[in-house]
Amino acid sequence: MLPAVVVQALVTALVLAVVTPLTGFGATVEANLRPLTVYTAVTPMSRADFDEGLSALLDANPALERRVQAKALWMRTPMVVGESFTMLVALRADEHADFLRRVGNRLVEGVLPAPGTDGAAIHADVARARRMKVGDAFGRLVDLEDATPGRFTVTGIVDGPSRVGLVDFDYAAMPTFVLSRIESFQVVYAKPGRKAESDAYLNAAKDEAGRPALRVWDEAFWRKRTEKMLENLPTILNAVVGSISVIVALVVVLLALIAFQARSDEFALLLAVGITRRRLAAKVLLEHLLCAGAALLLGLGLGYGFLAWWDVAVLRPKAILIDFFAPYPLALAATLPLVAAAASAAILTLRLRRMDPVAILQRRNA
Amino acid sequence: MSADVVLAARGLTLVYGEGPRRVRAVDGLELEVRRGEFVGLVGPSGSGKSSLLFLLAGLRRPTAGHVELLSRRLDDAPDRNAEARRRHVGFVFQEPFLVPYLSVRENALVAALDADAGPRVEALAARVGVTPLLDERPHRLSGGERQRAGLLRALVNAPDLVLADEPTAFLDHPTGHAVMDVLRAEVGRAALVVVTHDPEMLAGADRVLHLRDGALEAAPGPSTTC
DSSP states (O other), X not given: OHHHHHHHHHHHHHHHHHHHHHTTHHHHHHHHHGGGGTEEEEEESSSSSOOHHHHHHHHTOTTEEEEEEEEEEEEXXXXXXSEEEEEEEEEOHHHHHHHHHHHTOEEEEEOOOOTTSOEEEEEHHHHHHTTOOTTOEESTTTOTXXXXXXXXXXXXXXXXXXXXXXXXHHHHTSHHHHHTTOOEEEEEEEOTTOHHHHHHHHHHOBOTTSSBOEEEEOHHHHHHHHHHHTTTHHHHHHHHHHHHHHHHHHHHHHHHHHHHHXXXXXXXXXXXXXXXXXXXXXXXXXXXXXXXXXXHHHHHHHHHHHHHHHIIIIIGGGTOOOXXXXXXXXXXXXXXXXXXXXXXXXXXXHHHHHOOHHHHHHHHHO | OOTTEEEEEEEEEEEESOGGGOEEEEEXXXXXXXXXXXXXXXXXXXXXXXXXXXXXXXXXXXXXXXXXXXXXXXOSSGGGGHHHHXXXXXXXXXXXXXXXXXXXXXXXXXXXXXXXXXXHHHHHHHHHXXXXXXXXXXXXXXXXXHHHHHHHHHHTTOOSEEEEESTXXXXXXXXXXXXXXXXXXXXXXXXXXXXXXXXXXXXXXXXXXXXXXTEESSOOOSSOOO
């Protein structure tokens, strides 16, 4: 039984170690979405900019605390597969400290961008992933492959639960960025506890012609968009883990049959002394369930041990966040030993039903 | 049928194989064994001794006839006799068949009827002479010790019928006699049927039956025919 336990444990650990980081897109997305639990970004739906009419519409929001003019740039961050983009919010310098406080971040190194300069305070995860430090430059003018237009110099590192960075609004309003179609938007801060009401108002706001007036980049919009982007991932993972489960179940059944053959004398003896086949089958089932339990515990231990090391040594330095105890990978990993146990118990029960104890005992006596 | 008849075979027949390979291992056998009786069963190799013993234990389905254990007819389907076998029959095999990962004590307890058979195993172990070995695993035992451990398991439920298939075949003479002494001691309250090639081991038998080609050569009677 030990080889079967080891095989199941190793594959359980493997599934856990592979699937958990793949579902870690979710954890990274959560970090990117976190700022939108504090504010909502809005852009004009059909107009070039916020004119008086749109501004009045925004100010009529009964749940509005205040609104701030902003621009958005994106900073490339590597992922397990492909890249994610972390927002660099361009705000006027006097808004920086308040913004950081609201999203739960703080400056941990350097200084915030000074007015009219190319300074950028980037998030520590992004700095780690892109191996950047204070004084480094980035942007398309530094590296043609970079997704961020223009040129920025890292002046500070911010850290906290919201993966977002800050640049200066006036610098981002320069012609270089206008040509790069960097959209203007309004950061809308709702009154405490009234963000949902505020978002509902913004989504329902209509212009004079009765058409939607605002494009609302709220948490719900981004979450839906991200989920759509990742909607096929579980299908692929299910197929891969399902195939692995079948292969492992076959291996475990084979090992169980070998173990059964080695124990045929024992089973024949137990049948001969009056143990019923039903009781023996229950014993076999119990043994397999115990083995599956042991394999699961061992596999989870190995899997989480490996993940802990991988997280510290590889993933975190690349700004890839993983949800350690996500239920989906855990369920997939747990399915494997249970499927193997059920398959081998079923096969062995059939073998047990057909077993002739007398033939075995007589063969041994011969 | 007398009330003290523990085991009866009525027209017991076992045929296996087909065509030219068809063998009548047991052929219309009639037999009664009473409580307190020690019956020896001898015969040349292939005469059907072991097959008969497995039939008597309800472990094989007879082709014809039937077996009665304590006046109750055994089912033709061996699996349905499991409870009766466990409760009333102790089977001693030529090769003791001990579960390798269990101790001698645990091997005895696998067949025990009740959960509190521990003290009974201790007492029986003293009689069988395996008290110091109770916590040993089978691989540490000699052939004689293994056979005694097998005896312990066969007798743990104080069976009404003890069936022994060549219990001394792999043992030296002194050890074989010691094993037979334990079995004979059971005769007081049980019936004992022993298959053996060694006539010496049947000293004290009430009857010795000769089996040839599946049939008894002489009608079973009270006299020893050995």
